[in-house]
Amino acid sequence: MALTKLTPDEIAQRLPSAPDWAVDKTGALHREFRFVDFPRAFGFMASVATVAQAMDHHPDWSNVYNRVTIRLSTHDAGGLTEKDFELAKRIDELVRG
Numbered sequence: 001m002a003l004t005k006l007t008p009d010e011i012a013q014r015l016p017s018a019p020d021w022a023v024d025k026t027g028a029l030h031r032e033f034r035f036v037d038f039p040r041a042f043g044f045m046a047s048v049a050t051v052a053q054a055m056d057h058h059p060d061w062s063n064v065y066n067r068v069t070i071r072l073s074t075h076d077a078g079g080l081t082e083k084d085f086e087l088a089k090r091i092d093e094l095v096r097g
Contacts, residue, residue, distance in 0.1 A: 005079040018088045021072075028060070028073035029084050033095065035066045044068060044094065051090045057083050 006014070011023060024030040035041040041063055048070070052058050060071040070091065072084040 003074055003077045003081050003083065005074070005077040006081060011080055014085050018085060018092070020092065021088050023080070024071065026071070026073070027079050028071040029080060029088050030069070030071050031088070031091075033068045033070070035068070038065050041066050041068050047094050048091055051094065052087060055083065055087055055090075057087050059087065 015021070015023070018029065021029045021031045033041070033044065035044060045061070045063060045068055048059065048061075057074070060073070062069045072087055073079060074081040074083055
């Protein structure tokens with residue numbers, strides 16, 4: 001998958017395909033997930049880790065009890081790429097089950 005940084009127009013075109021994600025002030029895709037408890041949040045993180053590893057594309061994330069915050073950006077490209085939107089899509093698929 002190309003590691004070409006997307007332009008602002010290209011990002012705007014792709015955002016409707018990731019409706020639960022937003023571009024934060026740093027230019028990364030951002031989303032917060034809430035779960036019933038810590039074990040479910042941690043299980044979700046383990047599932048995301050497997051997908052991210054297979055894609056060789058790793059999120060910036062944090063976990064506080066039942067909340068998981070994920071930021072996606074392609075560091076090598078200096079911003080958002082197709083790879084970020086693809087990982088966001090796969091993460092959304094994990095949540096939907």
